[in-house]
Amino acid sequence: MIPCVLTDAVLAGLDPEQRTAVTAAAGPVCILAGAGTGKTRAITHRIAYRTLTGEISPRHILSVTFTARAAAEMRARLTALGADGVQARTFHAAALRQVRYFAPRLLEGRGMPELLESKVRVVALAAGRAGVRADRAVARDLAGEIEWAKSSLVEPGEYAVAAAKALREPPFEPAKVAEVFAAYETLKRRQGVIDFEDMLRAAVWGIEEHPDVAEQIRAQYRHFVVDEYQDVNPLQQRLLEAWLGGRDDLTVVGDASQTIYSFTGATSSYLIDFPRRHRDAVVVRLVRDYRSTPQVVGLANAVIRQARGSEARLRLELVGQRPPGAEPELKIFPDEVAEAAAVARRCRDLIAAGTPASEIAILFRTNAQSETYEEALAAAEVPYVVRGAERFFDRPEIRQAMIALRAAVRSTPGETPLVQAVVEALAATGWQQGKPPPGGAAREQWEALAALVALAEEFARTPVLEPIGQAGSVQRELTLAAFTEELARRAEQQHAPTVSGVTLASLHSAKGLEWDAVFLAGLADGTLPTTYAKTPDQLEEERRLLYVGVTRARQWLWLSYGQMRSSGGRSRRPCRFLPQLSRTPSTERAGTQSRKPDRRRPQVASCRICGATLLAGADRKLGRCPTCPSDLDEDLHERLQTWRSGVAAHLKVPAYVVFTDATLIAVAERRPSSPAELLAIAGIGPRKLGQYGAAVFALVAGASPAEVSSENFGN
Numbered sequence: 227m228i229p230c231v232l233t234d235a236v237l238a239g240l241d242p243e244q245r246t247a248v249t250a251a252a253g254p255v256c257i258l259a260g261a262g263t264g265k266t267r268a269i270t271h272r273i274a275y276r277t278l279t280g281e282i283s284p285r286h287i288l289s290v291t292f293t294a295r296a297a298a299e300m301r302a303r304l305t306a307l308g309a310d311g312v313q314a315r316t317f318h319a320a321a322l323r324q325v326r327y328f329a330p331r332l333l334e335g336r337g338m339p340e341l342l343e344s345k346v347r348v349v350a351l352a353a354g355r356a357g358v359r360a361d362r363a364v365a366r367d368l369a370g371e372i373e374w375a376k377s378s379l380v381e382p383g384e385y386a387v388a389a390a391k392a393l394r395e396p397p398f399e400p401a402k403v404a405e406v407f408a409a410y411e412t413l414k415r416r417q418g419v420i421d422f423e424d425m426l427r428a429a430v431w432g433i434e435e436h437p438d439v440a441e442q443i444r445a446q447y448r449h450f451v452v453d454e455y456q457d458v459n460p461l462q463q464r465l466l467e468a469w470l471g472g473r474d475d476l477t478v479v480g481d482a483s484q485t486i487y488s489f490t491g492a493t494s495s496y497l498i499d500f501p502r503r504h505r506d507a508v509v510v511r512l513v514r515d516y517r518s519t520p521q522v523v524g525l526a527n528a529v530i531r532q533a534r535g536s537e538a539r540l541r542l543e544l545v546g547q548r549p550p551g552a553e554p555e556l557k558i559f560p561d562e563v564a565e566a567a568a569v570a571r572r573c574r575d576l577i578a579a580g581t582p583a584s585e586i587a588i589l590f591r592t593n594a595q596s597e598t599y600e601e602a603l604a605a606a607e608v609p610y611v612v613r614g615a616e617r618f619f620d621r622p623e624i625r626q627a628m629i630a631l632r633a634a635v636r637s638t639p640g641e642t643p644l645v646q647a648v649v650e651a652l653a654a655t656g657w658q659q660g661k662p663p664p665g666g667a668a669r670e671q672w673e674a675l676a677a678l679v680a681l682a683e684e685f686a687r688t689p690v691l692e693p694i695g696q697a698g699s700v701q702r703e704l705t706l707a708a709f710t711e712e713l714a715r716r717a718e719q720q721h722a723p724t725v726s727g728v729t730l731a732s733l734h735s736a737k738g739l740e741w742d743a744v745f746l747a748g749l750a751d752g753t754l755p756t757t758y759a760k761t762p763d764q765l766e767e768e769r770r771l772l773y774v775g776v777t778r779a780r781q782w783l784w785l786s787y788g789q790m791r792s793s794g795g796r797s798r799r800p801c802r803f804l805p806q807l808s809r810t811p812s813t814e815r816a817g818t819q820s821r822k823p824d825r826r827r828p829q830v831a832s833c834r835i836c837g838a839t840l841l842a843g844a845d846r847k848l849g850r851c852p853t854c855p856s857d858l859d860e861d862l863h864e865r866l867q868t869w870r871s872g873v874a875a876h877l878k879v880p881a882y883v884v885f886t887d888a889t890l891i892a893v894a895e896r897r898p899s900s901p902a903e904l905l906a907i908a909g910i911g912p913r914k915l916g917q918y919g920a921a922v923f924a925l926v927a928g929a930s931p932a933e934v935s936s937e938n939f940g941n
Contacts (some may be wrong), residue, residue: 229740230782230903231692233275233278233279234515235483236248236271236274236275236278236307237249237271237275240267240268240271241264241514243510243511243512243513243514244264244267244268244271244512244646246508246510247268247269247272247508247510247512248268248271248272249272249275250272250508251508252276252281252282252449252475253474253475253506253507253508254474254475254476254477254500254504254506254507254508255272255476255477255478255507255508255509255510256477256478256479256497256500256501256504256507256508256509256510257269257477257479257480257510257512258476258479258480258482258497258509258510258511258512258540258542258678259479259481259512260479260481260512260513260515260542260544261481261484261515261517261518261526261544261774261777262481262515262516262517262518262544262740262777263510263512263513263514263515263516263544264512264514264516265453265479265481265512266296266299266300266303266332266364266453267303268479268510268512269289269451269453269477269479270298270300270303270304270307270309271307272451272477273287273289273304273309273312274304274307274532275311276449277309277312277477278307278308278309281450283311284309284310284311284312285311285312285313285446286446286447286448286449287312287313287447287448287449287450287451288313288315288320288447288449288450288451288469289312289313289314289315289318289451289453289701289725290314290316290317290320290450290451290452290453290466291314291315291453291454292316292317292453292454293316293738294319294577295738296453296454296736296738297315297316297319297484298312300453301314313447317426317462317465318422318425318426318432320429321425321426321428321429321465322341322425324429324432324443325425325428325429326337326338327434328432328439330438331436331438332428332431332432332436332439339419339420340418340419341419341420341421341425342414342419342421342422343361343368345369345372345410346362346365346366346369347365348410348413348414348417348419349365349368349369349406349410350362350365351413352406352407352409352410352412352413353365353368353406353409353847355409355413356402356405356406356408356409357402357405358398358402358406362847364397367397368396368397368398368403368406369780370489370490371385371389371394371396371397371403371407372406372407372410372422373490373491374394374489374490374491375388375389375407376421376423376424376427376461376862377459377460377461377462377491378392378459378461378488378491379425379461379464380412380459382407382408383404383408384642385400385403385404385407386400386401386403386404389403391570391935393761393764395758403761404687423461426461426462426465427461429465429468430461430464430465430468431767433468433469433471434468440468440471442835443469444469444471444473447469448473448475449475449476450466450469450470450476450477451476451477451478451479452466452476452477452478452479453479454478454479454480454738455478455479455480455496455497455500456480456481456482456484456485456494457480457488457535458492458493458496458497459492459493459897460491460493461491463496466564466662471849471879474504478497478500480494480497481540481542482494482497482498482536482537482538482539482540482541483530483533483537483540483541483542483770483773484737484770484773484774485537485770486721486734486737486767486770486771486774487734488763488767494536495536497540498536498537498540506904510546511542512542512800513542513543513544513545514544514545514547515544515545515546515547515548516547516548517547517548517740517777517780518548518777518779518780519546519548519550519551519552519780519781520548520550520551521546521550521551521552521553521565521783522546522551522554522776522777522779522781522783523544523545523546524546525554525783526544526773526776526777527543527544527600528535529550529769529772529773529776529803529804530769530770530773531543532769532803533766533769533770534749534762534766535762535763535766536703537766537770538766548780551781551782552781552782554776554779554783554784554785555783555784555785556785556786556804557784557785557786557790558786558787558788559786559787559788559789560788560789560790560793561788561789561790561791561792561793561795562595562598562748562788562790562791562792563598563602563788563792563793565608565747565748565786565788566599566601566602566747567602567605567606568786569588569599569602569745569747569784569786570599570602570603570605570606570608571606572745572784572832573586573588573603573606573608573728573745574607574608576743576782577608581742581743582726582742583608583609583610583726583727583728584726584727584728584729585741585742585743586728586729586741586742586743586744586745587728587730587731587736587739587741587743587744587745587778588727588728588729588730588731588744588745588747589731589732589733589736589744589745589746589747589775589778590730590732590733590746590748590753591732591733591748591754591756591771592730592732592753592756593732593754595747595748595753596612596732597706598728599730599747599937600612600730601619601891603728608728609662609672609673609726609727609728610727610728610729610730611673611674611727611728611729611730612676612730612731613729613731613735615735619716619717621671621674621798622673623655623660623671623675623867624674624675624678625822626655627651627652627655627657627675627678628710628713628714628717630651630652630654630655631648631651631652631706631709631710632710633651633709634647634650634651634654635706638650638651638706640705642706643686644682644685644686644704644705644706644709645679645682645683645686647706648678648679648682648706648709649679651706652675652678652679655675657672657675659676659679662676673726673727673866676726677726678713681713682709685704685709685712686704711861730739731773732938733754733772733774733775734771736775736778737774739776739778740780741779741780742779742780742781742782743779743781743782743784743787744775744778744779744781744782744783744784745784746772746775746776746784746785746786747786747787748786748787749772749785749786749787749800749801749804750787750788750789750798750799750800750801750802751798751799751800751802752798753787753801754768754771754772754801754803755769755801755802755803756768757770766805769803771882772801772803772804785804787800787801808826810832829937848888848891848892848895849895849896849906849907849908850895856895857895858891858894858895859893859894859895859897862893862894862897862925862926863890863891863894865925865929865930865931866885866890866893866894866922866925867890868931869921869925869931869934870884870885870890872931873918873921884918885914885918886909888909889907889909889910892907892908893907893922893926897926898922898923898926898928899916899927900923901919901924904919904922904923921934
C-alpha cells in the first residue's frame with residue numbers, strides 16, 4: 227500500500243513540469259533544467275517519491291554530483307523528505323569508496339596506493355626529466371593538459387594527435403607535452419601513487435575486467451541519478467556505463483547553456499544525445515525561474531538567445547516567477563582601477579543598507595582580476611572572501627586555529643560550555659570576538675575564525691543522535707573534543723562553513739552558486755571573451771560563461787567594464803555578448819566606414835560621483851547615476867523654480883521651454899559659477915547660456931528671484 231500522506235507531501239508545491247519529472251516511470255529520464263528552475267528539488271523529490279511508493283529501495287540508489295557541497299545538500303534534502311539511506315556522492319568519492327573496498331581483491335593483497343591531492347609537484351619533476359624548465363605556473367598548465375588527456379581517455383602516445391584534433395593550445399609543443407605526460411606516469415608508478423583520474427580508471431577496470439566485482443556493484447546500485455550531466459567527461463561517462471551494465475534506470479539533469487568546462491574534457495554531447503541514445507527516454511524541460519527577478523531573467527535570455535552551435539539546440543527560454551525588481555545596471559568607467567573603486571563603494575553602500583556581505587559577489591573572467599578588487603575592498607574596509615583560491619581548511623589561520631583547539635581539549639574543564647571553550651581557544655591565537663579589524667585582508671582572516679565560532683554555535687544548537695551498534699543511539703556530546711572531531715571530519719571532506727564577506731570569484735568558480743547582489747566586472751572584449759577564444763565553439767563557451775554569471779543574481783545585477791586597463795592605456799570595446807552595451811554612446815556603430823565625428827550623437831558623459839559612463843539622457847543632464855547620492859541645494863532649487871515661473875510668464879511660454887525640471891535639478895546640484903560649467907550640463911547650449919546665464923549665475927551666488935531684474939529674462 228502506498229503511503230499517500232508521505233507521497234502527497236513530496237508532490238506538494240511542485241510545478242507541473244517538476245511533477246512530470248518526479249512521477250515519470252522507471253527508465254531513462256532527461257531533465258533539461260534552466261538556471262534557478264529547481265533542478266535539485268526535482269531530482270530529490272523524484273528519488274523520495276520512488277522510495278516512498280516502495281518502487282525502489284533507498285540503498286539501491288546512487289546519486290552522483292560534481293561537488294562535495296552539492297552531494298551534502300542532496301543528502302540533507304533527501305533526509306528531510308524521509309528518503310534516508312540514499313548514496314549521494316561525487317564521481318570521485320563514489321569511485322574511491324569502491325576501489326578501497328575491492329582493493330584486497332583487485333590488488334591481490336597489495337595495499338591501496340596513496341592518492342595525490344595535486345599533480346603539480348610530480349608534474350614538475352616529470353618536466354625536469356623531459357628537459358622542460360617548469361616553475362609552479364608552468365607545472366599547473368602541464369598538469370591541466372595531463373588531466374584533460376586522461377579525462378578524455380587519451381594515452382601519452384596519443385596526446386599529440388588528440389590535442390591537434392581538439393584545437394588545444396598547450397604550453398609547449400605537443401610532442402614535448404607528451405614526453406612530460408609519459409614521464410609523469412612513470413614517476414607515479416615508481417612512487418606508488420595514483421591521481422584522481424587513475425582512481426576513476428581503476429573503478430572502471432575493476433568492473434569491466436572482474437565479473438564478480440561487477441556483479442556485486444550492480445546488485446548494490448540499480449538506479450542512478452546524475453546531476454550537471456552537461457559537465458560529464460568521457461572517463462566519467464565510461465564509469466557510469468560500467469555501473470549501469472546495460473540497464474537504463476537512469477535520470478540525468480543538466481543545462482546545455484551552462485556548459486563551461488570543455489577545457490577540462492567535459493562535454494555536453496552526452497546530454498544532447500541522450501534522447502537519441504535512449505529512444506524511449508522521457509524528456510522534461512524546466513523553464514520557470516524561481517531564483518531571479520524577471521529583469522535579470524530577461525537579460526539572461528537576451529544573452530543566450532544569440533547562441534549558436536550544438537548546445538543552442540537545447541537552449542531554454544526562462545520565465546521569471548519572482549516579483550519585478552530593479553533593472554540590471556550597466557556601467558562604463560575610464561579604467562579598471564576606477565571600476566574596482568566604484569564597485570567597492572557600492573558594496574559598502576549595500577552592506578550599510580542591510581544586505582549581508584555574504585549575499586554579495588563580485589565575479590570576473592580570470593583569477594588575475596581578483597587582486598584589483600581585493601585592494602579596492604580593503605581600501606573601502608569591506609570584508610571579502612576569495613573563492614577558488616585556498617580551501618577553507620588549508621588557510622594558515624584555520625590550521626593554526628585547529629592546533630589551538632586540539633591543545634585546548636587537554637586544558638579546558640569539561641563543564642565549560644562549548645562556544646565559550648572555542649572562543650577562549652581562538653583568543654590564544656590573537657583573535658578577539660566582536661572586534662573585527664579594519665582592512666579587507668585582515669577582516670577576511672577574522673571572518674574565517676568567526677566562522678568556526680558560528681559552526682560551534684550550530685553544533686551546540688542541533689545535537690544529533692549517533693548510532694552505537696545494535697544497542698540503539700546516544701546523543702552526541704557537546705564537548706570541545708567532539709567539536710574538534712567534527713572539524714577534522716569536515717576538513718577531510720572539505721565541507722567548509724560559510725564565511726561572512728563579499729565573495730570574489732571567477733565565473734567558473736561561481737557555477738552552482740547564487741547571491742542577492744552580483745557584480746559582473748571587467749566585461750571588455752579581450753577579457754570576456756578572452757583573447758584565447760578563437761574558434762566559434764570557444765566563443766560560444768565564453769557566451770555561456772556570461773550567461774552563468776548573469777543567472778547567479780537573485781535581485782540586483784551590476785555589469786561594468788573599464789574603457790582602458792589602466793590610465794593612458796589602449797581603449798577597449800565592451801563585451802560583444804551584451805546587446806544593451808552595443809548601443810551606448812561610447813561604442814562605435816557597426817559597419818561605420820567614415821571616421822568623421824557624428825555631431826548628432828551625444829557626447830559621452832561620466833558620473834561626477836562614481837565615474838561611470840552615463841547612458842540615459844536624464845542621467846547625463848544630472849551628471850550622476852540615478853543610484854548615486856544627490857547633493858541638491860533645496861533652497862537654490864526653490865529659487866530657480868520661482869525665477870523660471872516668472873520668465874515663462876513674461877515670455878508667455880510653458881515653463882519647460884525655459885528649463886526642464888531635470889535641468890533645474892542639475893543646476894541646483896552642480897551649482898555652476900562659470901559659462902563652461904553651465905555648458906557642461908547636458909541640454910544647455912550657447913543660446914540658453916546667452917539668454918539665461920547671467921540670471922542663473924546670480925541665483926547660484928545667492929540672489930533672490932526678485933533681485934534678478936526683468937532684463938535677465940531673455941530676448
